[in-house]
Structure formats: C-alpha cells, structure tokens
Amino acid sequence: MPQERDGTGDEAVSSVPAAPEDPVLWDKRREELQRRLAIHRERNAAEEQRERKTGGTGQGIAEGLKLASEFAAGIIVGAAIGYFVDKLAGTTPFGLIFFLMIGFAAGIRNILRSVSPTTTSGQIRPKDDAGS
Template structure:
C-alpha cells in the first residue's frame, strides 16, 4: 500500500513539475512581449518628439515672419525668409535629436571634459 502511495505521489510531483515548467515558459514569453512593446513605445515617443520639434520650428518662423511683415510692411518677404529659416532650424533640431549632427561645444571648454 505504501508503494502505491509513493508511486501516486511521484506521479503527482512529476505532473506538478511539468505544469510549473509550462507556467514559467508562459511567463518568460509574456516578459519578452512586454520588452518588445516597451521598445515600440519608445520609438513612437521619439517620433512624436522629432515631429513636434520640426513643426514647432516652422510655426515659430511663420509667426515671426508675419509679425515682422505687419510692423515693417515688407509683405510677404519677412514671412518667406523666416519660414525658410524656421524650416532649416527644424531640420537641424531633428538631426541633433537623432544624433546625426553633434551639438556645438561652448567656447572656452575643452572637448571631452564636463
């Protein structure tokens, strides 16, 4: 009778071990999915940041050009020039944020020191 009981306990332990291994595998797969989702969210956040910087620079250039034209009466040249400068500034900001262009060091500082 104790042999039957020991066999039953061994079978039950083996069954529980298999179920535990399946649960652990499912948890690991879920963690991998979370990591992928986190990377995707970071990408979307970076895209939103870059696009907002670009659009903001263009809008600021257009508004300043409009204000300059209204006060100086140079319609439409102030808006055209400052809109183009805003576009250039937006492109430069995007390139700096993306790491394609290095931000200039202030004068009087040695490179590599903070």
C-alpha cells in the first residue's frame, strides 16, 4: 500500500502529505482523472463525427456565388460552339440559334447540378422542360 500512495503522488501534484485521509484524496484524484479522460474521449468522438459530416457555411456562400456564372458560362459556350459550327458548315444563323438553346439548357443544368449535391435522375426532367 505505501507504493501505491507513492505512485499517485508522482502522477499528480504531490502537495498532499501522507495523511490519514490520503485514501480519500487519492480516490478524488482518480475520479478527476476519469472525468477528464471521459471529456477527451467525447471530444475526440465529436471531432470525428464533425469530420465525417460534410458541408459548412463556406460551402453555402460558394454555392451562391457560382450560380450566376455557371448559367452564363453555359450560354457563352453554347454561343461559341454555334458560332464555329456556323462558320464551318455555313449554316448561319441556325447553328448559333440551336446551340444557344443548348447552352441555355446547359446553363440551367449547371445551376440544377450546383443546387443539388448529387446528380440523380430526378433532376433530368425539369432541365428537359426548360430545354425544349
């Protein structure tokens, strides 16, 4: 029993003299340790949970910022493709008109993709309606 008393003395602040109430203090210190360890365990688990979870406020801001340019980019690309198709095939202005339509649809598609995180078949319909 004296060894154990020494052991605890090394571990924590050993301001406690070997008094008759030592076992009580010892118990108290053990409980304190247990409490702190439990807190750490909890915090670690929470951290892991948080890391596993996706999404944050930053993501939301980014989503909002990119919507407009996503839409515009679709139209720009559509226009560019149409322009070159017209130039190559001499179909002015039908290529431009058609690809602008496609670009418009693609822009909406971009937005829909941005709004919903996963691309599922459910989002195909509204985009189709918008395209034709």
